[in-house]
Amino acid sequence: xNSNPSGPLAELRGASKRFGHSIALDGMDxxxxxxxxxxxxxxxxAGKSTAIxxxxxxxRADSGRVTLFGRSPHELxxxxxxxxxxxxxxxxxxxKVRELLELTRSYYAEPLVMAECxxxxxxxxxxxxxxxRLSGGQQRRVQFALAICGRPRLLFLDEPTTGxxxxxxxxxxxxxxxxxxxxxxxLLTTHYxxxxxxxxxxxxxxxxxRIIASGTVQEVRAHVSQRRIRCVSTLVPEQxxxxxxxxxxSLDAGRLEIIADTAESVVxxxxxxxxxxxxxxxxxxxLAEAFLSLTREAA
Amino acid sequence: xxxxxxxxxxxxxxxxxxLEARFxxxxxxxxxxxxxxxxxFPSMFYLLFGVILGGSKGGGLPASRYxxxxxxxxxxxxxxxxxxxxxxxxxxERGLLALxxxxxxxxxxxxxxKTAMAMAFAATISLMLATIAVSLADVSLAPWQWLLLFxxxxxxxxxxxxxxxxxxxxxxxxxxxxxxxxxxxxxxFLSGLWLPLSMLPDxxxxxxxxxxxxxxxxxxxxxxxxxxxxxxxxxxxLVAVTAACYLLAARRLIHLxxxxxx
Numbered sequence: 001x002n003s004n005p006s007g008p009l010a011e012l013r014g015a016s017k018r019f020g021h022s023i024a025l026d027g028m029d030x031x032x033x034x035x036x037x038x039x040x041x042x043x044x045x046a047g048k049s050t051a052i053x054x055x056x057x058x059x060r061a062d063s064g065r066v067t068l069f070g071r072s073p074h075e076l077x078x079x080x081x082x083x084x085x086x087x088x089x090x091x092x093x094x095x096k097v098r099e100l101l102e103l104t105r106s107y108y109a110e111p112l113v114m115a116e117c118x119x120x121x122x123x124x125x126x127x128x129x130x131x132x133r134l135s136g137g138q139q140r141r142v143q144f145a146l147a148i149c150g151r152p153r154l155l156f157l158d159e160p161t162t163g164x165x166x167x168x169x170x171x172x173x174x175x176x177x178x179x180x181x182x183x184x185x186x187l188l189t190t191h192y193x194x195x196x197x198x199x200x201x202x203x204x205x206x207x208x209x210r211i212i213a214s215g216t217v218q219e220v221r222a223h224v225s226q227r228r229i230r231c232v233s234t235l236v237p238e239q240x241x242x243x244x245x246x247x248x249x250s251l252d253a254g255r256l257e258i259i260a261d262t263a264e265s266v267v268x269x270x271x272x273x274x275x276x277x278x279x280x281x282x283x284x285x286x287l288a289e290a291f292l293s294l295t296r297e298a299a
Numbered sequence: 300x301x302x303x304x305x306x307x308x309x310x311x312x313x314x315x316x317x318l319e320a321r322f323x324x325x326x327x328x329x330x331x332x333x334x335x336x337x338x339x340f341p342s343m344f345y346l347l348f349g350v351i352l353g354g355s356k357g358g359g360l361p362a363s364r365y366x367x368x369x370x371x372x373x374x375x376x377x378x379x380x381x382x383x384x385x386x387x388x389x390x391x392e393r394g395l396l397a398l399x400x401x402x403x404x405x406x407x408x409x410x411x412x413k414t415a416m417a418m419a420f421a422a423t424i425s426l427m428l429a430t431i432a433v434s435l436a437d438v439s440l441a442p443w444q445w446l447l448l449f450x451x452x453x454x455x456x457x458x459x460x461x462x463x464x465x466x467x468x469x470x471x472x473x474x475x476x477x478x479x480x481x482x483x484x485x486x487x488f489l490s491g492l493w494l495p496l497s498m499l500p501d502x503x504x505x506x507x508x509x510x511x512x513x514x515x516x517x518x519x520x521x522x523x524x525x526x527x528x529x530x531x532x533x534x535x536x537l538v539a540v541t542a543a544c545y546l547l548a549a550r551r552l553i554h555l556x557x558x559x560x561x
Contacts, residue, residue: 056401079403080307086401090393094329099322106315107403109307130329150403 007070008033009081009154009185010055015064016209017050024050026209027064032154037176037186039196042206043295048189051206052156055187056084068154080108083152085143087159093132097123097142100131101149108150120175121145137168144172148179155179155186161195173199193288203287207295217287224293226285227263230255233270233277243269259285315405319412324419327382337381337420341374342427344493350436360524362495363436367428368448368519369492374424375452376487376512379459380466380479382417387467388475391555410464417456425452440523447522455515458537461544462511468551486510511540 008031017025025047032038040048053059054066057073071078091100098114105111118124121141126134131142140163147155157176161169176199180186190196196203196217203220205213213220226247233256237249240258245266248259260266263282270277327333349366390396399409429445432438440448463479470478487493489503490513496504507513514533521530 058397058401076403076405077307079401082403084398084401086394086398088394089398090395091398092326092390092395094326095322099325103315103318103322104402106311106318107405109311156401 008067010068010073010187011065012051012054012061013065013067015051015054015061015066017054017059017062023209025054025061028206028209028211030204030211032185032187034153034185035180035183036201037180037188037199038202038204039200040187040189040204040206041193041196041291046206046295047209048206049158050209052158052187052189056082056156080150081153082156083147083150083154084156085147085158085160086156087162089143091131091139091142091146093130095131096127097129097131097134098127100142101127101145104146105149111150112148117145117149120148120178122171122175136163137165140164140168140172144175148175153184155184157186157188159190160188161190161192169195193286193291197287205291205294213290213294220294221284221287221290224285224290226259226261226289226293228283228285228289229258229260229263229266229270230279230281231270231277232256232279233274235270235274235277239273240270255279259289312405316408316411319404319408320415323412323416327386327416327420333381333385337374337377338424338427340377341370341424342431344373345370345428345431346435348493350431360520361438363432363438364440364523365495365520367432367436367438368523369516371425371428371448371452372455372512372516372519373487373492374428375421375455375515376459376483378417378420378424379456380463380483381476382420383413383460383463384466384470384479385463385472385475386413387464388470389472391467392472414456414460417460418453421452421456422449425449441525444522444525448519451515451519451522455519458511458515458541458544461541461548465544465548465551468548468555486512489513490516492516508536511537 010030010032012028012030014027014029015025016023016027028047028051030038030051040051042048050059054061055068055073057068057079066073068075068078069081073079101114101117105114105117112120114127118127121144123138123141123145126138126142129138131139134142140160144157144160147157160176161172164172173195176186176188188196188199200217203214203217204211205220213223230252232254235256237251237256240246240249240256243266245261246258247261248257250257258266267280267282270280345366349363349370352362387396390399396409425448429448462482466478466482467475490496490507490510491499491504492512496507514536517533518530518537521527521533
């Protein structure tokens with residue numbers, strides 16, 4: 001139905017927002033394209049909630065442009081294309097799951113049938129339960145069901161897996177991948193960098209209201225050239241931490257783990273000081289290290 | 300890029316409002332801390348002061364008839380003030396209001412749902428009081444008076460819903476019940492809803508027209524007294540209060556937008 005299917009589904013253009021004297025968002029550009037999962041990362045107070053608030057029409061930008069499906073996010077017709085799961089929203093505890101679902105489905109033109117919502121979100125047997133009497137993980141699944149029940153073309157997931165155990169988290173990841181495969185676009189915020197690493201097509205890192213890095217997971221990781229070195233050694237972290245180029249050293253499951261600016265010189269010295277060293281592994285540091293180093297630089 | 304979006308049929312829109320109201324009602328019916336005080340207190344007080352201790356006269360009317368009108372008003376205020384003030388404050392604080400506003404909920408659906416819920420409770424209170432009045436206190440009114448008293452109770456929700464909404468946009472969820480009680484109970488007493496104003500000190504009855512509850516009480520009393528004196532002025536006052544509170548609440552909600560949560 002798009003007149004231009006390759007255009008962005010939602011867009012911020014030079015969007016700024018201040019609250020009193022503090023600048024929450026400082027000229028942010030962001031466009032969300034079809035079929036992609038974009039992970040919005042950043043420390044607390046970086047401006048993630050503000051960016052989402054603008055896209056959802058909860059906040060008004062002081063300057064810049066905000067569009068959702070080419071319209072203002074304040075238009076109902078634009079918001080009928082989205083689904084959302086807000087971390088901070090506590091649903092009414094005395095309502096039954098079925099009531100919450102039926103009500104939210106009624107807002108949309110072509111909602112999923114109940115059975116599909118139940119299957120996708122894993123709500124079997126919970127429909128007649130009151131929301132307040134569900135476990136934390138079950139409540140998260142209900143929130144996810146409400147987010148997807150309208151067959152959204154763009155889904156906002158704000159910290160969707162906080163408080164879930166590993167199994168429940170992977171169940172949600174599966175559902176997210178299925179939605180992506182069906183062409184749904186997703187904007188995800190998360191504190192779990194491995195989640196962004198596992199799911200994101202694109203990563204946007206915010207700090208102090210500005211984008212400090214964006215690109216694919218590989219591209220953002222490449223912002224840091226650091227290497228992670230792992231080995232079994234008689235050396236302890238305290239000996240290694242003072243070496244040139246070593247940023248971090250720790251013991252992880254009996255292995256020495258070192259984050260270093262370059263691997264070669266550190267590895268040479270490792271062999272020199274411990275000839276019995278074994279099981280050496282070297283890899284590029286992950287998104288977590290990239291994220292830490294990016295936000296530290298910008299601070 | 301502008302996206303063509305299929306129109307949303309009017310019947311489907313209507314369904315949103317109906318479901319919103321139905322589930323709001325069900326949810327509050329399952330909340331004993333709301334149901335018990337709002338439904339039982341008016342009947343209990345009426346039974347105690349209007350039926351058991353009744354017999355004296357208030358404002359030229361038998362106590363059982365006077366208090367039928369004023370406890371009805373007291374009950375209506377309760378459901379509207381608590382049903383709006385406390386629920387809105389909680390929903391705002393818990394982020395539910397933000398979620399609802401971001402979802403494609405039709406505009407005004409929440410307000411409609413809460414008003415409908417409060418009216419359903421007000422209708423129930425009115426019927427409970429009428430049942431007690433007829434069966435235990437021998438109150439006899441003309442059919443049009445019964446009907447009009449019922450209508451006054453149901454429509455009387457509107458000004459107090461507006462006051463409740465204003466409270467709900469200002470105070471925290473935790474403070475809301477206390478704040479509502481601090482307004483509700485003294486205002487009821489000072490408006491002559493518990494005891495006829497003629498039994499209270501002159502200074503209190505002189506000040507009574509300041510309170511919105513006084514005006515609704517006077518309308519209800521005009522109905523049971525079978526006269527229409529001053530009703531237009533009382534209605535006018537209530538309309539003014541309603542408009543002012545809705546306006547202030549709307550401004551407050553827009554301000555909250557600008558402050559945001561970070």
